């Protein structure tokens with residue numbers, strides 16, 4: 483099969499040596515690795531179709547990969563698998579300002595989508611923390627979220643059309659440029675968030691928005707986590723939907739301050755980063771009302787950025803959270819659960835209780851406005867006794883989220899990491915329905931097998 487792949491793609495697009503394969507044995511998820519048999523770099527849907535036909539003939543599993551920044555083990559190979567990396571399919575094919583759409587190949591880096599739209603006064607809102615390196619195909623496959631999710635939603639809300647190659651090699655277009663289109667089942671949505679298990683995304687048609695004219699950034703700190711949670715409730719109750727409403731706990735604040743030196747108080751229990759955007763007068767008015775609400779809830783400090791540079795500096799406090807925490811211990815396990823917004827304070831207290839029970843260092847930050855939290859376990863994967871406690875803690879965090887009416891993943895996907903918990907959330911019949919859909923589209927179980935479910 484390798485000789486056939488080399489003939490199809492050119493030898494430079496087929497990696498087989500052990501040294502070349504090592505970087506494709508893992509993604510951003512701690513402690514999961516498996517060497518593939520080979521890595522291939524196709525250029526278009528026709529080549530992908532031919533690769534899938536070959537893989538089918540040779541009964542070889544295919545793991546699609548973008549940049550490998552996934553945090554649920556989605557692009558970690560299984561034994562003897564072919565990794566199909568789309569990074570060479572990296573062209574923006576069309577920017578259509580009359581219809582406010584952009585058509586891209588799956589390997590385009592998310593930041594480039596944002597910059598291309600921005601250059602013509604348009605806006606692509608989804609902004610995962612990994613956007614400088616993640617691909618748009620990976621974002622669609624994971625239905626990635628980001629800091630602007632509260633007001634603007636997630637990747638799914640911007641996908642108007644997809645080209646996908648199915649396991650049998652057939653190429654399908656799902657969706658189109660029409661704002662209204664109800665012809666047939668909404669299969670496009672089925673592929674969004676399907677984590678490479680149903681088909682390979684080869685083109686993405688994205689909806690763009692007009693760029694907001696102004697933005698205001700605020701950073702508020704609190705001595706009580708409940709006061710921060712109450713501030714969030716008060717903002718929403720005042721009918722203000724900020725574009726960003728992010729949270730850091732005490733440990734994260736300390737790590738960020740040590741790393742980014744943005745002048746955060748060391749006595750704060752909680753920090754909120756809040757951004758409003760839109761017409762300049764509306765953004766400014768909302769920021770003033772938010773400032774008043776934070777103060778009335780007893781904020782220790784409220785800082786409001788005077789210009790874009792200060793705004794970027796305040797936003798750095800949240801954007802650097804993961805990197806700042808990662809400096810503390812050799813292994814950083816970024817968990818991802820979501821609860822209804824009313825249950826946030828309870829969820830954070832549960833995480834603190836679980837950390838104390840298992841004597842683990844667990845920081846919490848996340849998208850407070852969406853109810854999406856990232857309890858972040860700072861550990862060392864070489865310490866087997868501690869890793870045992872980490873696994874118990876993760877299961878208890880998931881249990882706590884589900885008990886509060888939450889979900890096992892808000893944005894990182896199920897992959898391998900959350901697979902053991904999916905049935906617990908969905909129940910028997912919904913879980914069986916997912917498997918039936920997978921079996922219909924991929925009867926030989928060749929596309930990313932073992933991810934989401936067995």
Ligand SMILES: Cc1cc2nc3c(=O)[nH]c(=O)nc-3n(C[C@H](O)[C@H](O)[C@H](O)COP(=O)(O)OP(=O)(O)OC[C@H]3O[C@@H](n4cnc5c(N)ncnc54)[C@H](O)[C@@H]3O)c2cc1C
Pocket residue numbers: 509510545546547548549550551552553555556557568588609610611612615616617618619620621622623624625626627628629677678679681682683684804893894930933
């Ligand atoms: C520092 C950091 C911050 C992050 N912040 C966020 C965040 O704020 N929000 C968020 O949602 N995620 C975040 N992530 C997770 C990750 O970046 C996203 O899931 C991202 O969408 C993955 O893109 P990728 O190109 O790296 O995909 P990969 O990791 O390569 O793949 C992810 C999954 O998508 C599948 N896949 C990839 N490309 C295709 C394709 N073309 N067709 C079909 N399937 C495909 C793979 O098989 C795999 O299952 C973060 C990760 C890191 C390391």
